[in-house]
Amino acid sequence: MLLTxxxxxxxxxxxDVLRGISVGVAAGEIVAVxxxxxxxxxxxxxxxxxxxxxxxxxxxxxxxxxxxxRPSALLRKGVVYVMQRSSVxxxxxxxxxLEMGAYIRPSSPEVKADIDRVxxxxxxxxxxxxxxxxxxxxxxxxxxxxxxxxLLHPKVLLLDEPTMGLAPLVADLIxxxxxxxxxxxxxxxxxxxxxxxxxxxxxxxxxxxxGQVRVEGRGxxxxxxxxxxxAYLGGxxxx
Amino acid sequence: xxxxxxxxxxxxxxxxxxxxxxxxxGVSLIWGIMDLINFAYGEYLMWSMYLTxxxxxxxxxxxxxxxxxxxVVLFGAGVLTYRSVIRPVLRGPIFAQILxxxxxxxxxxxxxxxxxxxxxxxxxxxLATSVVVLGGLRVSGGELVAFAGSLVATTALxxxxxxxxxxxxxxxxxxxxxxxxxxxxxxxxxYALAWGLSTAAAxxxxxxxxxxxxxxxxxxDVFLLPxxxxxxxxxxxxxxxxxxxxxxxxxxxxxxxxxxxxxVKLALVYLVFVGVLFMRPKGLWGR
Numbered sequence: 229m230l231l232t233x234x235x236x237x238x239x240x241x242x243x244d245v246l247r248g249i250s251v252g253v254a255a256g257e258i259v260a261v262x263x264x265x266x267x268x269x270x271x272x273x274x275x276x277x278x279x280x281x282x283x284x285x286x287x288x289x290x291x292x293x294x295x296x297x298r299p300s301a302l303l304r305k306g307v308v309y310v311m312q313r314s315s316v317x318x319x320x321x322x323x324x325x326l327e328m329g330a331y332i333r334p335s336s337p338e339v340k341a342d343i344d345r346v347x348x349x350x351x352x353x354x355x356x357x358x359x360x361x362x363x364x365x366x367x368x369x370x371x372x373x374x375x376x377x378x379l380l381h382p383k384v385l386l387l388d389e390p391t392m393g394l395a396p397l398v399a400d401l402i403x404x405x406x407x408x409x410x411x412x413x414x415x416x417x418x419x420x421x422x423x424x425x426x427x428x429x430x431x432x433x434x435x436x437x438x439g440q441v442r443v444e445g446r447g448x449x450x451x452x453x454x455x456x457x458x459a460y461l462g463g464x465x466x467x
Numbered sequence: 468x469x470x471x472x473x474x475x476x477x478x479x480x481x482x483x484x485x486x487x488x489x490x491x492x493g494v495s496l497i498w499g500i501m502d503l504i505n506f507a508y509g510e511y512l513m514w515s516m517y518l519t520x521x522x523x524x525x526x527x528x529x530x531x532x533x534x535x536x537x538x539v540v541l542f543g544a545g546v547l548t549y550r551s552v553i554r555p556v557l558r559g560p561i562f563a564q565i566l567x568x569x570x571x572x573x574x575x576x577x578x579x580x581x582x583x584x585x586x587x588x589x590x591x592x593x594l595a596t597s598v599v600v601l602g603g604l605r606v607s608g609g610e611l612v613a614f615a616g617s618l619v620a621t622t623a624l625x626x627x628x629x630x631x632x633x634x635x636x637x638x639x640x641x642x643x644x645x646x647x648x649x650x651x652x653x654x655x656x657x658y659a660l661a662w663g664l665s666t667a668a669a670x671x672x673x674x675x676x677x678x679x680x681x682x683x684x685x686x687x688d689v690f691l692l693p694x695x696x697x698x699x700x701x702x703x704x705x706x707x708x709x710x711x712x713x714x715x716x717x718x719x720x721x722x723x724x725x726x727x728x729x730x731v732k733l734a735l736v737y738l739v740f741v742g743v744l745f746m747r748p749k750g751l752w753g754r
Binding site: 277279296298299300303304309310311315316317318319320324327328329331332335380 | 632634639647650
């Protein structure tokens with residue numbers, strides 16, 4: 229496993245949000261984390277990304293313990309996090325936002341080449357690189373956030389609800405991009421509300437409930453599992 | 468009261484307004500990046516004026532030439548203040564933050580009072596008595612240099628914020644701290660830098676006005692109160708608006724005082740301040 233979360237407990241104020249959670253992601257996989265509101269999906273990503281150090285348990289990247297490291301240290305190891313809410317810098321231009329994505333890298337021709345490569349990946353952004361990010365649509369902001377994350381050459385990309393609030397066609401486009409990233413060798417762990425779509429693109433998935441893993445399995449299996457459909461996807465499996 | 472006197476006072480107001488603009492940018496920088504009001508800001512300027520005075524009195528250095536010295540010393544003072552006073556209270560309640568800079572004001576002001584007594588002091592410079600005639604209007608050489616110097620310092624700071632990687636990171640941090648953190652932009656070092664830059668601006672302003680203004684332990688108020696009004700006018704935390712606000716406030720301050728009574732000029736500044744907040748709580752150019 230590239231990323232191994234073992235028996236992690238984490239607390240928000242007085243609330244135990246993660247209660248002994250164990251999740252694994254192999255290199256090159258897309259793994260989805262599903263579950264109802266309050267199940268601890270976002271908290272799991274925050275714990276891995278260094279925003280909420282676990283109270284107990286281990287988080288390993290390959291064989292190295294990374295639990296409790298600061299976000300900046302995790303970035304240098306290749307753990308990159310795109311948060312749920314919009315996190316573009318609105319008053320910076322698209323290009324400046326991308327430059328901030330490469331903040332921890334020393335300025336170099338390689339960084340410039342990487343920025344051009346990301347702009348090539350998202351043509352919608354390329355033509356507007358000198359415009360402020362505040363003028364972007366929700367889908368374009370997501371693309372910018374993912375593009376910014378790619379500048380750090382993530383080993384593991386943590387995406388918290390990448391399609392939240394997006395129109396279905398735009399959500400499809402984001403998922404296409406995620407598949408492209410995987411094809412290019414990026415490992416993805418993502419939280420999704422849109423379970424049906426998430427299961428279609430992911431290799432494996434975990435369903436959380438009350439801070440623990442309830443069900444895990446291959447995406448396609450879960451998609452046709454009666455129990456999962458009833459609880460999280462609404463309605464029974466098609467016959 | 469002739470038109471010429473009024474025009475003369477407008478020019479003089481713009482000169483003072485340029486300095487207020489620089490001071491307002493210094494206040495606005497910390498406000499914009501850290502959501503923190505530095506009530507002690509005028510005291511840094513006052514200490515810079517004392518530094519200039521003693522460099523002149525002790526070593527005979529022309530006041531205007533002390534700019535690089537006061538900038539560097541005040542930069543260091545700002546970093547030191549951040550590390551020793553501000554960083555510990557950042558995680559505390561908002562009242563702790565407000566009281567910490569208010570406490571600094573009291574400490575810096577009355578340390579100066581204790582050491583220098585509340586006497587007026589002024590460096591003597593040929594610049595103060597020189598007069599430049601611009602389109603029929605007379606401008607004091609000292610004020611003109613202070614205006615030009617403030618504009619240069621402000622422009623340099625803006626260029627730093629706009630074009631350097633560190634400047635962009637400071638703006639990113641101001642806009643979204645958590646998002647910045649997720650990209651490895653560590654706030655601590657940048658906050659220290661912001662404090663250094665902010666107080667360095669006070670250092671520059673202090674040296675620039677020293678050739679034509681008295682220094683005493685209370686002189687900070689002459690700058691800080693109009694600067695707050697300029698910040699409000701420019702939109703809270705908007706460093707570019709702060710400069711425009713500074714020019715407007717400078718004219719209100721000087722021209723208003725000339726047209727009515729000098730004693731009410733700060734009251735006029737506050738009338739504008741309250742009026743703006745009443746009509747546009749986010750500031751005239753606020754977003």
